[in-house]
Amino acid sequence: MQALRAEDPEHLGGHRLLARLGAGGMGVVYLARTGEGTPVALKVIRAEYAADPAFRARFRREVRLATGLTGRWVVAVTAADTEAREPWLATAFVPGPSLAEAVDGLGRFPSAAVCALGARLAEALDELHAVDLVHRDVKPGNILLVPDGPRLIDFGIAKGAGATALTAPDAIVGTPGYLSPEQARTRGGAIGPASDLFSLGCVLAYAATGRRPFGTGEAPAVLYRTVHEAPDLTGLGQLPPPLRAVIDGCLNKDPARRPTAAEVRAALTDDRHRGGSLPPAPDWLPPVVLRLVAERSARALDPPPRTAGPEPLDTPTAQGMSRRRILSVGGSAAAVLAASGTGAAVLLTRGRTASSGSQGTLPTRTLALHADLTGAQKALGQGQERGARLAVAAHNARADIGYRLALASYDDGGDAARARDIARRVVSARSVSAVIGPSTTACARAAAPLYAAASLPVVLVSADDDAAGLSTASLRTLCVTRASGSSRTLPVLFYLTRSRSSSRTAVIQDRAAGETAVDIARNLVATPPSGGTVTVHQVGSGEADFGPVVAQALAARPQAVVYGGTSPRRAAACARALAEARFAGAVTGFEPVMRAEFLTAAGRAAEGWVLEAPYTQAQSEHTAAARAFTAAYRTRYGAVPGPWSAEAYDAVGLIARAIDALGTTGTIEPAQVAERLFHTSYTGVAKPIRFEAGATHAMDPANTAFLYQVKEGAFRFLGRYDQVD
Template sequence: MSPAAPPVPPSAPRPAALQPLLPSDPSSIAGYRLLGRLGAGGMGVVYLGRTDNGELAAVKVTHADQADQADFRARFRREVEAARRVSSPWAVPVTGADPDAPEPWMATAFVPGPSLGEAVAAHGPLPERSVRILGGALARALAAVHAAGLVHRDVKPGNVLLAVDGPRLIDFGIARTTGETALTSTDMVVGTPGFLAPEQAEARAAAIGPPSDVFALGCLLAHAATGRPPFGTGAVDALLYRTVHDEPDLAGVPDGLLDLLRACLAKDPAPRPTAEEIADRLTEDTPGAPADWLPAPVVRTIAERSAAMLALPEIDATRLGASEGGGQAPPSRRRFLLLASGGAVLAAGGGVGAWAALRDDDKGRKAATPGGKRRWIIGVQADLTGPAKDIGRAQERGARLAVERFNARADKPFTLEVTVSDDGGDDRRALAAARVLTGDPDVLGVLGPTSDYTGLAALPAYDEARLPLITVSAGLNLLTNRATGQGLSVLQACPQHAIAGTHVAYYVLNKTGSVRPGILQERTDDTYAWQYIGGANFAFRQGKVAPVPRVVPGTTTDYKRVLGEMIAEGMDAYVHCGLTPSAVLAARALDELGFTGMKASGQHVFGPRFLAEAGEAAEGWILGAPVVDPATRKEASAFVAAHRKRYGAAPAYYTGESFDAVNLLLQEVEKIVKGGKAVDRTAMTTILRKVTYKGVMGDYAFDPEYGSLSSATVGTFIYTVENGRFKPLEFAPAGPPKNRRV
């Protein structure tokens, strides 16, 4: 599901996001007994803790390597100080902290309810009265923040927790004293795109103040009232641009809130109302008691999560102490059994992790085969039953062929098996599908996921486990975005979408000599299309041509009018940056208009659906894809023969690349084993990023820091549609025509 798609309400509320503790987790921190994990990422872990008197807390613990960074402790100490300075019933209080500990930690009161973002995604927009009470309480929380001389700077749906008696504002991690810029680069955008003010989007540090929080509050309330952010979704650059230049989308906001939200969302900070003024305006006409301020489905979610908290295990009669060796006592099997029996919250949220932690009786089950060789697992996370099931099944077959070939060797130093986890192409299932694989210590690495957004949703599990994740089809740049602390585990064995857009545009210039290429972005999948059009625009600038641009909503159907205007402006070639349904409409429109220039698009149009739905209008189109037809590669002949023997057909697209990705991993693991060293899967990503591998589909090398595919290796392959089929042509060129004259 793309970020631009409307939320699909599930049939039941999602369970609380509590995962069992891992064997490496401590059992307690500074008097807080740890009951489970609330979340984890590249910076650290948030645990659910409980004091001896039964009070629950969210305990945030940072990784030791983060604490070693020069300015990290200063930032963490400022977060603690900022949170302690705010006194409001609508802001979550700090209950304990130690910024100077080897692993700095901070505890805040625990609120069992969902975040505002979760509630809106699961149950849809809130009614006007709920939005008014929400806004009034948050405005009062912000008034307390501003009275303490602070600016929160990250007011967003994920930082608001919902309770029966009202909302709670959380996370002061990037809060700053008013006017303070010493620890912030003047050109750094701080905050969450889509929920930040224009002055934040333009990194005007001196202009950021309390009115910036008011703008963010306006965005948040618009999201709560309509179910969508007022500046859309998608690529970061696109969100920042719209925040600064576009008017907010307030369609569907109740009339009683429109004027106030428009005032909050003024581009200029000066006329925005203060937090106190907002609180007064939102609560003056609010009838009834606040206890029934939320719709029944949201209240039911809060009740279920609260009941799950009450079902957690009792405090042990004796404290967990140190082991005889002086170190931390390892988590006991009994403690994990108690956690697993603690209610639906654990059974639904972390059953796989709990199973992995309870493997004492199975120790050695996969340690060795009857022949005495170690057995490892290759994981595959793929869409096997959803919209991209053909690609997912092809990737699974590629992995199985690689494993079968390895196991057939007489000199193999270990044996392999395959475990497949189907996410159905649904980003809401992706994280659970990932934990099936990361929770098994015998999994060496994982091929997948199939799509961009399942990959993004699953990423926290792989980063937390430091388990190598090799994708041959997910080209989203956010998968390798170290700036956000994510993507530590990823290798992208395919070009990123922006690079692929550059490749296709270079092909158009080299083959046509175009001087006025048309370029259209449709916004069904804003992130993909924005990256693709950005790459294509870069190529056209390199080629010294000025394209004819258009950006259209994802709901646009009148492509004949839009493309007719582009032709009238001199368009002599066309690049479509979007998905298959709109490409079909564009193909039909260009055919009716008699357009004879080159027509091109990318990965998300390359597939049988475009051929079937566009029909004759697809003839002659150029498609760039991150896959090569195995029939064009003599190096792949043995692989093709093995696939035919195993599956009775020629390999589908993405099978060969998946075969290569698994063999890349196995090559390096085998080197380690033959060198007499132990295999540490948490170190494999770093090793793989430094490798150049010659596969049957081409050569692979990666950026050693980010894990993205090196520009010097496998790139974008070009196909044309001929007689209703994709005909392979060649790899796209690496640059514009030389000595080009315009």
Template sequence: MERLLPSDPSVIGGYRLAGRLGAGGMGVVYLARSPHGVWCALKSIRSEHAGDPGFRARFRREAELAARLTGRWTVPVLAADAEARSPWLATAYVPGPSLAEAVAGYGPWPTAQLASLGAALAEALDAVHTCGLVHRDVKPANILLAADGPRLIDFGIARAVGVTALTADGSVIGSPGYLSPEQARGRTVGPPSDVFSLGCVLAHTATGRPAFGAGRAAGVLYRTVHEDPDLDGVPGALTGIVDRCLSKDPRQRPTAAELRDHFGSFDGRGWLPEGLPALVAARAARVLELPVPQDTISDGAPNAAADTMAHSAGPAGAPTTRRRLLVAGSAVLGVAAAGTGGWWRWGRPDPSASHGAGVLPRRLVGLLGDRSDAVFTAHERGARLAVSEHNTSAGRRFDIVLRTAHDGGTAKGAAAAVARLAADPDMSVLIGAGTNATVPAAVVAGTRARVALLVTRADTDELDSANRTTALLLRPTRTAGPPAILRHLNRVVKPARTTIVHDLTDAPDTLPTVRFMTVYRKLDGEVLVEEVTAGADFGRAAGRIAARRDGAVVFAGIRPERAAACARALREAGYRGTRVADEHVIGARFLMAAEGWLIGTEYTDASADPRTRRFAAAHRARYGTAPAPWAAEAYDAVRFAAHGLTAAGDYARSALRSELLRHSWQGITRRVSYDPDSLFFEAAEDAGAFLYRVRDHTLRFVSRADDIGRTT
């Protein structure tokens, strides 16, 4: 748990706040004390979401749906206010560890305890489904362990059965490894999807490992859709029912009611494996030791949630009629007590403390990468322009100092560079300008050092789990596919058939892109895949493509020389259709062979892009040359960091990531925002992606992805 920020209110809806349990793009979750002295988890929704009337309607509807739930294994709603300036919802606080933490720390569960767990969770899901809800994110992290039984929490993405989903079909919601095949494909889900997730939970608890393996999200999703689960180690008495839960066909799975009949009644005697009762008791005792929350002081504009109190009728602690959802219900938005075992930090500095007349505090920003790489030079120049601009702006609260570190182009060097930079207590944030080979190690080191790391360039799907670290991606990974290419094909070319030429030379790195376009069907029209063995010639595949007269070709590979060979083979076969690839193939050999090809990138040409020409002029004035690729993106990274540091105040390092997740931010190259559930980079309207064409052996800027279909 983290201490409150100076900008946090003292009270929301009569609930006195004690600390922060977490924060994301949707809002902040506080540990709070009710007017009656009960500890609870209170989620305050950010005002920018509340400005959408549709959001308020959805929030109100789901709060009302929560009021229907009366099951003992879900978390009760204490109060909610959908009409407040910043809507909020308070649920009972469960101080126990999550099932994920318990299995990781104490190992697989014995048969008897597994059966008790299954009985309680089946009863919980039966109550949820009977009330017309689908949870959609049943996983070990969303199951908290209390002395008297488990609690299913976090209904943040729950949906009503028969009601239009708040997220359109075609997007994947949930946690890879625990979502159903229909969820993995982005299709409409119902109660059977929760049953599948419960099967994954039971398998994991029985064996200590995920049923569909670990590793990169794309691989886990693929195995979920196409492969059998790994049930080796599941007790024989449970194998049959778990296997039925994990059927690919939703119609073949048991219902939650059938699972209740199978497991029988929950037996609370000895339901926790050895060692866990003591852990649960210790967590509960920590709450009893907490001090009474004190008033806080806001150092800026009035907090939206605090304003709500000023306008509410009645005495403090007496919710208005619209706040009274005080039914014995369960949470729409439950909260995992992930930080309950952490360090309890209380108190806050005097916001009136002076840093000295005329002297502003400084915030250090670190930039790490390979100094021998031209991309690092581009990053450094863009970053220094942003620093200069900030340090000469009127009304700023601090000055920025940029420090750089050389990572040598290796993973070990990247980890060491992070450690060197983070060792300075004044270091507020790091920017990783490295490659797919170095940035994953930097992410691990940054998390260990508890410093935020902004990732600009790397796109490996190893970063798909970055939402569980201190890193924030400023671009999507390969798992999200090449947005500019897909948008151009679907909106401009509109081919009846697209062939993906999958170069198996680097299959582990290229498979996520292929899956995105095939398993998740992100390409309109018919899609075929031509696999070319590692190192083999592309001639036969090119001949078949030319004979079919396919409307478009996507090269799925990352080596420029292999892409060049594919380009030559297609040209020699007489194919003249649309040919596209992503930025990884760019190189001299490819540009010589790929006249007319379209390339999707995540960096702009600042001199040609109409929205970055002012930056390009400033770059020329300072450095005497046009900005190279990634300079404008690094400029945005520093400005995004400054935006978050301004909001974080004196807690620049510890609170920065939470602040950056809070609000969307518009830069010169992209709009930066994060999905409130997954915390992944959210490329609304494909912002931050760009399209180029190879002309005269040179890459020529065509358009931003969000303009494709309107200007191209």
């Protein structure tokens, strides 16, 4: 919740506006009160979107559908003006978090809570289906949690059963991972109530396990699994039989074999309540979620005062201190000053920086770097911190800037619980424009949902969103600037097509790597190098001898072999077996193998292996930007840049480019920065960064990964995969 700005109206449609609940590219959501004092959430749409007839038609429909619903578990529209230049609607204010925020940030729900959740959502869907409406986007982000039960929101893409959605003819309506197989196949056509039940099954499985039943990653991969593969129901074995049966039934691929909403409600409800609306369930939420609801309810009763104009730069408090947060010239601030060559003391505030430099007073935008700086992966985190600090210093040294950057570092030590605590501290500080990190997978899984729930842009530099189980489709401010695991085969495919053309390729699928090995084999079979053929040869996770599987693979007379695994030790065993068989073709693998253990265990057998990696080696690049970055890094730190340093440098540049596009004066909300990021292209030291259009706003993986080759017992940088001859 943030203070109203000077340009915000005081009243709208008989409502008194109190605070901003959120803002983005589409518009602003306000906390407001009716004339009777009832709090509401009032959504105002920007005029440029309302000018689109199709968009306005969709908005009218959302209002009409939501106004006609009266059930306890749906959020009612209390007022609206669909014809205003900037149309708006008001709904009952629900102070609770979304199910996505609660589960991603606080963990899975106990089975009793999942039963209550399922019964009440089924009652809400039963009301929709009774009037021939299909919601079409039942997902954790559209479910709000309050003490008496859940609330189903967002009827913007709901429609009559059999009607046509107001989207492009080939558009998929819904959220990958929660939409039904028929939604994925039909692309805008007729969808029935059973589709909502499939989505409900996905939601309940997620609430019970904390995992998406069809995984995460790029939308096409999730859609493929939804249509063609069984859901991952690991962890559901301990659920009560009625709940497990409901989830299994809802996730049936055949719509005709799924239960109805009424049947789900009956299966999860005490017999006494099957004839009417379910009563409130005050004890259904875990205590940690109830505390979050209480905190937000209290904040709604005490909204921040409106700012009269541009935010005061230094308003003294009763203690004589500035309203702004003062960062001492020590720790992270001292490093920023040292990197930029400024020796005077500086007060780093959100509104300005007072310094003795020639630039005078300028607004300051603070970036948080969240990384493992002291734990097992401290080298990775420290490299990112150094790269980010160099970027901040380079920005502040320019003569044409309209604002300064400040970097505040936070060390989670590689501990997920600590990462969550840091995320809460950063969010509560309210002074950060964007977060870079966390740097490790486990900490990204723990903290990124909390940042996204607070509408803070969180830029993942090194952590793989696939491995972390994070979705850019559901976490709307999650910005991933590295190639995800789902696209790891692209550089290998390119190499074996252009650099070492292979019309016959053998994949050794190491089952010890689990789903990763399956994905590697599947992707290469679907898109074979050089348009040729691919054979797949599996080795069991308990098998240490790779001789038999290598002999089987070489019987197909391949020109290239791909090790589809993640273990350096097992990759070394594969390398030795290939060397013993005197295989002379190309051998490729993937970044997890790039460890000293592989080189030591494989010895001479590793020579020539080519490995994909999502990070560059800036000191080996030949571009002017890479040379300048490497020189600055050497001067400041007395070493060559480590892995992910250049990528962190580029993350700062990307954020700065987004802020530049929003204007360099006045208040800029973090949500605005997040929205702008996905419309920003940036060619950095490491690679070009572009984002795909659409709901997933994933990074375009083209030309964003690199190749290394083992030469003389070391990993030698070859270059960006599309530039390797």
